[in-house]
Amino acid sequence: MRRVLNDLKIMILANLWIVPVVAALVWALFQFVAPPPPMSASMATGTQGGAYQQFAERLKEELAKEGFELHLVPTSGSRDNLQQLLADAPQVQIALVQSGLERQLAPAEQQRLESLGAIYQExxxxxxxxxxxxxxxxxxxxxxxxxxxxxxxxxxxxxxxxxxxxxxxxxxxxxxxxxxxxxxxxxxxxxxxxxxxxxxxxxxxxxxxxxxxxxxxxxxxxxxxxxxxxxxxxxxxxxxxxxxxxxxxxxxxxxxxxxxxxPVATLVVNEEFNPGLVPLFLAASREVMKNGTLLDAAGAFPSAEPRTFELHQDAEHYYAKGLPILQRYLPFRIASLADRYIILLIPLIVVMIPLVKAVGPIYQWRIRARIYRWYKHLREIDRKLHAGSLPAELDSEIERLEQLEDELAAVEVPLSYSNELYELHMHLRYVIERLRALQQRRRDAPQHAPSSLAPSADRD
Structure with missing residues (x-):
C-alpha cells in the first residue's frame, strides 16, 4: 500500500505542470465568455392605472417567480416611453410602445431600439x-x-x-x-x-x-x-x-x-437591455397573455408580427425554437449560469484533449529523465576509455562513480520503471568494475613497458 501511494505521489508531482496550464486556459476563456445576465431591470409603464401599467404589474409578478426584480417607472405614455429608452443615460431598459410611433423617430434613433415582439392589440x-x-x-x-x-x-x-x-x-x-x-x-x-x-x-x-x-x-x-x-x-x-x-x-x-x-403594444428594448434576458421576458409575457383577451385568442401573443422596430435576434430565435433547452427544465438563474459554463466547457475540452494525450508521453519522459540523465557520466567515461585518455590514476574516476551509485540509490521511480533503474545500477557497476580491472592491469604491467602500449591497454 505504501508503495502504491508513493507511486501516486510521484505521478502527481510529475504532472503538476498541467495545473497552471489549465488555470491559464480557464482564466482566458472567462475573459471571452459574457457574464451572466443581471437579475433586475427597469421598465417604463405609461400612466398610472393604464393598460401598460397593468400589464407591467402582472409581468413583474411572473418575473418575481424566477427571482427577477422588475422596477416599474411611470410615464405619460408611449411617446414618453420612447424618450426614456433613447435618453443619453437611460434609467429604463425596456418599455411598452404603441406601434406606429416608430415612424416619428429619425433612422439613427430607430437603430438604437429593438423589438421583442407584439404583446397585445390595443x-x-x-x-x-x-x-x-x-x-x-x-x-x-x-x-x-x-x-x-x-x-x-x-x-x-x-x-x-x-x-x-x-x-x-x-x-x-x-x-x-x-x-x-x-x-x-x-x-x-x-x-x-x-x-x-x-x-x-x-x-x-x-x-x-x-x-x-x-x-x-x-x-x-x-x-x-x-x-x-x-x-x-x-x-x-x-x-x-x-x-x-x-x-x-x-x-x-x-x-x-x-x-x-x-395598433399593437410592443415590447421595445434599448442597447442597455441584456440579451440574456430576452427568453425570460418573452416567456413571462406569454404566461401573462396565455388566456388571451376579449379580442386576442389565447396563446396568440407575444408574437413576432406585426414588426415595428427591428426584431431582436434572440427574440427571433425564441419565436422559431422556443425557450433554450436548459431554461425549460431549470430556474432561469441556474440555467443562465449553466449555459455559460457549457459554452466555456466546449473550448476547454477541445484544448484539453491534446493536453491529456500529452500527459502520458510527458510523464514517461519525465520519469525516464530521472534515470537516463545518469548515463551522461557513463558515456563520458566510455568515450575516454575508447580514446585512451583516462588519467594514469583512476581512483578519482572510480570514486566519482561510486558517489553516483550512492546518489542513484535515493532516486525514486514508479514500480513500472524499476527495471530501467536496476539496469542503470548494473551498467554503473559494470563501468566501475571495468575501471578497476584497467587499474589493476596498469599496476601489474612492467615499469619498462613501451609507452606506445598504454593507449592499447586503455582501450582494453
Whole structure:
C-alpha cells in the first residue's frame, strides 16, 4: 500500500505542470465568455392605472417567480416611453410602445431600439354622444363641428388620432378650436358629463374606461366603415371586428358588429437591455397573455408580427425554437449560469484533449529523465576509455562513480520503471568494475613497458 501511494505521489508531482496550464486556459476563456445576465431591470409603464401599467404589474409578478426584480417607472405614455429608452443615460431598459410611433423617430434613433415582439392589440375606440337616437358618425369629417377629445399630448392615443385625421387630410393646424388635447379618465368624464361630444381612446377591450363608456346608454361606438382603406395607408393599424355585445352584454354594447382599427403594444428594448434576458421576458409575457383577451385568442401573443422596430435576434430565435433547452427544465438563474459554463466547457475540452494525450508521453519522459540523465557520466567515461585518455590514476574516476551509485540509490521511480533503474545500477557497476580491472592491469604491467602500449591497454 505504501508503495502504491508513493507511486501516486510521484505521478502527481510529475504532472503538476498541467495545473497552471489549465488555470491559464480557464482564466482566458472567462475573459471571452459574457457574464451572466443581471437579475433586475427597469421598465417604463405609461400612466398610472393604464393598460401598460397593468400589464407591467402582472409581468413583474411572473418575473418575481424566477427571482427577477422588475422596477416599474411611470410615464405619460408611449411617446414618453420612447424618450426614456433613447435618453443619453437611460434609467429604463425596456418599455411598452404603441406601434406606429416608430415612424416619428429619425433612422439613427430607430437603430438604437429593438423589438421583442407584439404583446397585445390595443384598439382605437371613437366614442360619441347620442343627442338623437338615430345619430351616427359616418365619416371622420363629421367630427369637425363637434367638441372632440384627441388624447393627451405625448400619448399613444394622440398619435393614433393624429394619424387617422391626417389620412383624411386634416392637419393639426386645421384642428378646430373645439378639439382638445384631452384623453384617458379626463376625456371619459368630460364625455359622460356632456362636456365633449366625442373622444378617441386606445386600450384593450377590458379597459375600465372602455367598459364604462360602452355601458352608458348615452354613448355610442363609431364604426370605421373604411377600415380597409386605413389599414392600407397606415400599416401599423389592423382591422378588428368587435362583435355585438362584446363590450357589455347587459347593455348589448355595441348593438351591432362594428369594425375598428388597432395598433399593437410592443415590447421595445434599448442597447442597455441584456440579451440574456430576452427568453425570460418573452416567456413571462406569454404566461401573462396565455388566456388571451376579449379580442386576442389565447396563446396568440407575444408574437413576432406585426414588426415595428427591428426584431431582436434572440427574440427571433425564441419565436422559431422556443425557450433554450436548459431554461425549460431549470430556474432561469441556474440555467443562465449553466449555459455559460457549457459554452466555456466546449473550448476547454477541445484544448484539453491534446493536453491529456500529452500527459502520458510527458510523464514517461519525465520519469525516464530521472534515470537516463545518469548515463551522461557513463558515456563520458566510455568515450575516454575508447580514446585512451583516462588519467594514469583512476581512483578519482572510480570514486566519482561510486558517489553516483550512492546518489542513484535515493532516486525514486514508479514500480513500472524499476527495471530501467536496476539496469542503470548494473551498467554503473559494470563501468566501475571495468575501471578497476584497467587499474589493476596498469599496476601489474612492467615499469619498462613501451609507452606506445598504454593507449592499447586503455582501450582494453
Amino acid at each position: 384598439p382605437l375606440w371613437l366614442f360619441y354622444r347620442l343627442y338623437r337616437r338615430e345619430a351616427s358618425l359616418d365619416r371622420i369629417a363629421d367630427l369637425l363641428p363637434l367638441r372632440l377629445g384627441l388624447g393627451g399630448e405625448g400619448s399613444g392615443t394622440r398619435a393614433a388620432s393624429d394619424a387617422i385625421l391626417g389620412a383624411n387630410a386634416i392637419a393639426p393646424e386645421q384642428y378646430p378650436a373645439t378639439w382638445q388635447s384631452l384623453g384617458g379618465g379626463k376625456a371619459a368624464r368630460a364625455l359622460l358629463a356632456g362636456e365633449l361630444d366625442a373622444a378617441f381612446f386606445v386600450g384593450p377591450a377590458e379597459n375600465a374606461l372602455v367598459q364604462q363608456l360602452a355601458a352608458s346608454p348615452d354613448i355610442a361606438l363609431a364604426h370605421f366603415r373604411r377600415a380597409a382603406a386605413y389599414e392600407a395607408r397606415l400599416p401599423f393599424f389592423n382591422r378588428v371586428t368587435v362583435g355585438e355585445g362584446l363590450l357589455d352584454l347587459a347593455s348589448n354594447a355595441p348593438d351591432r358588429d362594428i369594425v375598428t382599427l388597432a
